[in-house]
Amino acid sequence: MAPMIYTLYGFAIFFFAFWCALWLLHLIAILYGKYKLHKKIPETLADEPLPGVSILKPLMGVDPHLLSNLETFFTMRYPIYELLFCIEDRTDPSLEIVNNLIAKYPKVQASVFIGGSSVGVNPKINNMHRAFEESVHDFILISDSGIRMKEDTLQDMASHMCDRTGIVHQMPFTSDGNGFAATLEKIYFGTAQSRMYLAADFFRINCHTGMSTLIRKCVLEQEGGLKSFGCYLAEDFFISKHFIDRGWRTTISSQPAMQNSGICDVRSFQARLSRWAKLRMAMLPLVIIFEPLTECMVIGIFAGWATSVLFKWEFLTVYMIHILVWFICDWILLSIVQNGVLPFSKFEFIIGWLFRECKGPCLFISAAFDPSIQWRNRSFKLAWGGIAQEVKPRIKC
Template sequence: MTNPTTRDWHHLLGACLSILGLIWYLFIWSVGLVGCWTARKKYRSRPNREPAATTVPGVSILRPLRGLDTNLLENLESSFRQEYPHFEILLSVADEHDKALPVVYELLAKYPNVNARVIIGDMDVGANPKVNNLIRPYNEATHDILWVLDSNVAVAPGTLARAVEILSHPPHPNSPRRRIALVHHVPFAISSRGATFGARVEEAFLNTNHAKMYVAINAAAVDSCVVGKSNFFRRSDLERLDGSLVPQQRQHDSGQQRGLAAFSRFLAEDNMIGLSLWHELNLRHDLSCDVAHNTLGDMNLSDYVWRRVRWIRVRKRMSLAATLLEPLTESVMLSVIAATSTQFLTGVTPHLFLPTHFILWILIDLDVYASLAGHALPSSKRWGFLVAWVVREVLAFPIWILAMMGDEVEWRGRRYKVMQNGEVARR
């Protein structure tokens, strides 16, 4: 019997790595297909409108504002036009000279029968300026159900009614499923015809890969995954949270701050609220069949790059393992792994494999786009969108490398250092 040579061992190692590479490739493809199928099921059949019942829980809509976002009037007006009989709107700004205020006053005059008011002046409870802007409306809100809605988001008239129905629906007595504590909406980016290139790249990212993975992860429901463009939750639940992610039965009364103010130490307060509801209270989330129409303003390519860098640096401190794996889920890196593995095991050259991979990948992404938009990608923007999509895919790995090389971020004109667990300190 002959002993295996070094070449044999190298070949065996290469075969094992190639098999693992193809398993990973098929796993990521299965996640993408789950996202595509779930998007088809959830968003292509959503109702155009759903009249609310006459007896419903009240809802306080909190809209933190700062400056003149693109389409601010239309975004804010979508809150005033909700088909729901019992809600209030609290619009908050930190500064009495904020440029958003004339728009707010115009809407208050246009809709005198809507229970809406403006709150001027924030409270400095931590590093996160959005939380500081939300504290007063959070404390002054009349109702327990809160809808935190970013100023660059517009929603359909039936969004409030459908979200409340999900949030208020009790689990079946014999069901092992936990109560829903948070209802959120997948962002759908909208850029104008003359939008800057960075905005087009952001649109391509949010409406394809981001949406696909966001929907898939929430369909699997193995952990919290929340973006804070449009979130419903109960203040009574939030008041029990301290952001430690420690199950409440294991917590000790250490005098830790609770409620919304407890999340002012995080830059991604939306994600931390979702994680805390999930882990501290053992409650779950659900995606509504509506989308949050995210109106994009002027954004050059550099703005896009540094925006992605910011949130990767935050995620790195919140979930290092998942962030380290992130490049291996992207189409370019994944295609290299799969093409190399396939060539080693079967002899199929990358010249045959790679075109098939990218054609199928973009077809799935465009199908997700069509599900969220309610229509296929318009022919008038097809080529511009595809160019932006290619740029997004090519830049994904260099952006990740840049993000992993530092811990400082800039947000809303301020610099922060991201620390352990996603907490931040002002620089």
């Protein structure tokens, strides 16, 4: 009987300690977010010479905001940069938009690369490979098609590129939008995603998302360039790992990445979250055990049980207080990341937050039982370690 009691108390202590650690992450994310995000560029840095940047823009298809998003790259206040648009198919409708913008802003150095290479399974790497090889500047900015820039965003990112910093990336967030799906996206990226992202940056842990990232080109070239990461779907994680393993630092800039694709519905957003979960499980198998415990509703159950065993506290009382305080912390963090008035009411936040928190564990369980990856019109299979294989390759050697 005694070994069973010791085991019971051992599990209770583990869950209580894990619960306390999550509250520490909440506190770190809020304080670090307040310190790190939305800072003005110091005047001393603003007057210093800025490095030239080659911006790689992989494009596929047209979304409602593509024109306005791309135009923000032509109107940035940055002295030296080139725009390299990567379009896999000559018939892609984004080509016309790009050509019109190039004609509208003739003073901006811009080039178009049509036709993807075949250097790996990753379609994004295949699309960007030629542009990377022909880029002329020492720094590379990889920027997804749905990203919207402010006039000083690139300057803000470059100002964080210190001597031993190899990667400066933007923390994912979203532009304001209408409808429940837009609310859900902003809540997720401003709470669950931001909490882990800010805490990871504080502890110098690899949590790199490559939708908007400034990279030292020379370090990539030492590894063979972008093509060396073409065997992975999560190339951003492995690029960051390559830098960290060689002693380089990675950090986030003060401005979050403003995703503004214009295509926003609950089903596609959940499919996106499921795809990311599958990639994390393939790269870091321990995620299968620990990630569900980071969800509010899940850890609350275990915390309520642990405190009832260790301290004889009432389970339901602990669980309800846990949810309430978690909710308040998420509201505070989202307000910090937004840095302004939120585009929805507190009631809409409650509904969206509850939906996200209840749906999150279900999406993770579903992803764990289906390792296949669907990305646009492609299908992939994942192996342990993050290496992927395309089921039906689209680009032939």
